[in-house]
Amino acid sequence: MHDHPKPGRAVRIGIGGPVGCGKTALVAALCRALRDELSVAVVTNDIYTTEDADFLRREAVLDAERIVAVRTGCCPHTAIRDDVTANLDAVEDLVERFDPDLVLVESGGDNLTATFSYGLIDRQIFVVDTAGGDDVPRKGGPGVAGADLLVINKVDLGPLVGADTERMAADAAAVRDGKPTALVSVRTAPIPEVVDWVRAQVRVPA
């Protein structure tokens, strides 16, 4: 386990997962849920556009200048793990400007092995898509097995694609060594368990 975030500075939470699993939707939901109680900023790592950042700005989940996009040179996993330079620069600039309580770093959509370096973030959430195949949690891998929180998203689509979400949860539990998993549908329902988990990672001075 990694050290608990140091008091008195922004807690950084990485949000990773395959393309289209709902990372940006989750970031938007977290911003909406937490922006009134916490100072929040966001870094996005789109693969070749500023699409995610544009979406978040359009949705006005935060002031536009609290959302920045970095370019990752075709290598989203390098930018969050092996050479986190561009992301560190972006996070440090946000911290200097806004002194936020929470910085969310959304990775570019990648594969099941793409996890964040703890040199960049303090905690990471890995998101998988129910419609992406209910065998994904069983396959495990660094994201599913190692993330501090696993979010199985789009459970509303389970019946439509014949995915057994209960089995997904059980398979995840088998590889996650007691770490939490949340089954959610970010687009269609509130996500109190994820919001509470994030809140618990952030220590706000009384």
Next chain:
Amino acid sequence: MTLVVAPELWLLADSRLPTGGHAHSGGIEAAVRRGLVTGPDDVAAWLAGRVPTAGLVTAAAAAAACALVTVPVERRAPSVDLLGHGRPSPDPRPSPATWRGAPTGGSTERGGPSLESGDGDVDWARWDAAISARTPVAALRDVSRQQGRAMLRTVRAAWPHAPVDGLGARPHQALVLGVATRAAGGTPHDAAALAVHHLTGQVCSAAVRLLGLDPLALAGVHARALAAHGPVVGTAAEAGTAAAAARDPDLLPTATTPWPEVLAVLHARSEGALFAS
């Protein structure tokens, strides 16, 4: 004669050293997107234009910076605040009096060496300004400072004794590379060679990713470029060393290729680019 290469220098030559270089294409993405570069020969031609010009300037500046750090600095154990994320380390860095590299001048661009303090005798701000003057477009000056900032972070982690404090928060990368080369036990010629190697490596690996080219073919382009442009390294090393000896940044060479500079501006303004430059 035995040629001795300081082992730590290999680290500076390794593209796996985390300095953010993987997100830059050395300008070639803008050319690829316009159909100006489509295969390995074009990449070689691009390098033949860029290395003896912008590459020469960068290499000479790196060599000069390396030569300017003249006092061996005290070595200290790394004290990297891994989870402090760039917060100043509580461990004090070597005082400016222990090396000749403290700032004495001012820079007009954001983040360059500052005006305060005059302990050492290297006026980094003048060298920084000389690089700016030789980098025609603001977009590339900014890219150079972005990469300088990134490399500073890496150098502080790998060579805590390196006298980089006088360089400011966002110096041109060539200056950081030169000081780092010195800290790693290298010479001005090494610094110049590393600058050229970084440019060619960035361009070649970006070309592989952008065009789906055969990485083996590009390894050939990279190797031949380094061999062909050996004289550029030699010229840069001599010019940089001479400029450093004379304490005169005006002696740094001046050369560029206008079209890539224009493309760099268009790239910086474009939507949908994969690389930061």
